[in-house]
Amino acid sequence: MKEIDLEIGGMHCVMCANAVERALKKLPGVEAASVSYASESAAVTYDEARVTPSAMKKCVKKAGYSVIENKSDFQKREYRLLWATFLASLVLSLPFFVMMVLMFAAPNSAAMHVLHNGWLQFAFATPVQFIIGFRFFRGAFDSIRAGSANMDVLVSLGTLCAYAYSVWQLFSGGHTFYFEASAMVITLVLLGKLFESRAKLRANDAVDSLLRLQPRQATVVRGGKEEAVPVSQLQEGDEVRVRPGEAVAADGEIVSGISAVDESMLTGESIPVEKHPGDPVYAGTVNREGAVTFRVAQTGGATMLQAIVKMVRGAQESRPPIQKTVDRVAAVFVPTILSLAVITFLITLWVTGNLDVAVSHGVGVMVIACPCALGLATPTAIMVGSGMAAGAGILIRDADALETASRINQIVLDKTGTITLGTPEVTDLKGHGMGVDELLHLAGAAERDSEHPIGRAIAAYAEEREESLPQSEDFSAQVGFGVTARVDGHIVYVGRPKEGDDQAAEELKRFEMQGKTAVAVYCDDVFCGVIAVADPVKPGSAEAIAAMKEAGIRVTMLTGDNEVTARSIAARVGIEDVRARVLPGDKQAIVAEYKAQGRVVAMVGDGANDAPALAAADVGMAMGTGTDIAANASGLVIMSGNLGDCLRAIRISKLTLRKIRQNLFWAFIYNIIGIPLAAFGLLNPIVAGTCMAFSSVSVVTSSLLLRRHKF
16 A cells, blocks of 8 residues: 545635545545645545556546646645636625615715616626636535535525526516625625635745755765765765755764754754764754764655654644634525525415515525625624734734634743743853953953854853954864864863863853853863853743733743753743653644643744644744744744733634624524514515625624724
8 A cells, every 4th residue: 555645726615625535535446535625635545556646636637626736836826816806806896885885875876876777787796696706606516416515505595596686677677686795795705715725825835934944955975075966866875965054955873073053943942952973963954063974864755854844734734624603504504594485485475376576585585694794794803803913913824723712721832932032142150260351351252253152142242241352363163162262362262161170060060050051261271260151031921921820821831952941941930831852743742632631722932843833733823033934834923922922812812703703693693583574575675685784784893893902
């Protein structure tokens, strides 16, 4: 058995995914097939002796869909097409919007008289109904064929009934038209589809950003000569040379050289990790200092980088889709309304014997049930809520995240860049036989040419304290140990304690027990002090965490750092639940663990290493001060990088969801009261259409009231 992933194009609802899945499963040799509408992909397990990928592609095409080679390009084309379709629908529906406003503001105006012309309305509504709205008819057909009813069925039936009755009135000499109902509903639902398409594009960007971390070429050492080859041609056992500033092309083990490698894409930690012969290196990490040679152990899909890509994709596909409230009730609402309309028509015809009256009553039921208010209830509240959030520096990437955030009861926080600033700063200076100002003067000058983050932090701190630092001479850096330079005629060494210097080692250990990184400073081979560096806690982090706990939310901190440092930071901000030395896979597993316990989990992070966990969480919250990869894998982006805004996002979510429920309640009350009245002929189609317009206005007004709340 083999497995293959196919990217499917042309799906526009869950029913489409079901249709593709059924078609693939019917192929001889296909053991299993799982098609995801969310990720627009199919995972197929098959017997290669009985069926080929080519046969699968033909099967998908026969079912009415396509297998695409470049998903990103296809999605971008689809988004552009949908955007153009929406604009065309908006332009054609604009006269109906104007007419609805004039219906209340100036019902006897000349403009109202012109816009009420049946033939003019027919000309505007027909292309919207049958050309622009064709996608909904196709979706409704697929849904009914699959034995269910989705939003496409609701939209198709409602708009078609309003359109058909209007055409019947127009050609029979009547003057009662409901073309505006069909055109407006289609336009509004297209707007929702546009948001959905945009969200899918962003989800795909997360994977693209990860893949861009891997270089395209690598320098292979063969027969003592260096040769540049495409990364795709690397093989296990090849020896690859990596110079300072270059990215590692594959997973492997260092065979020669010493360096410091930036593994922040794996661990999230800003301080590079020292590497010696025998130590592992990973694709996508960046060599910061000395040149090294490593032996390739894993290439292509087997690398740690590709594992993270698979985790992000898997988490995005496995995340249970939040069924929209309207879609949940559509399965009952649609057949019920259709049945009531038919029953109303038959009973009225039997009682009155008048076909026109029977049609009027039956269509009145369909018009009063036309889902304008239902279609507006959710998107208008979400648009207002997301606009308020944007004003507060919180970007909401999709409506599912906004809805789910209201139920969060567990927040998982990455340490570096989320709770802390993510950049090391000098915290302590301790001199031995030397004043701290002189200690900093010598160490800062010696570190001026250093590329190591600790060295840069010391030099930057010294430059802040002094107007100008002297230029050092004879600078040299010994990877894994420290730097040496001549400053003011003295030989200054900054780095690890020299061998046998127990006093310096003890001083460094004392700072390290506080969760800090410390270096020893020597002047002319004499130990003269210690400088400690740490990643400081962000202002407001402790207060934000206290507020989360007060709101009944459990808080957990994850970090790739050591246990001592992790506990020190956690104690400073008031977190008891701490997980240290965790890798990206561990973070995702911890999120899954909490979800399995029945908690609604939010993951807050800022690095590429957080992307799998951000995607796996019920709600991913990315700090806007972090990487694009983290942002693309998240539902919410906290632009300020302030933890307090995470709680603000949850409050906005709760208020928005409450407003959606209010809107849906009034929309359904309108239907529950209006449908019986229309069935008994107490509401003719004209009054039904007016009530429908009023319900839409009331829902929009209700949503706008959200702006009165302060956060």
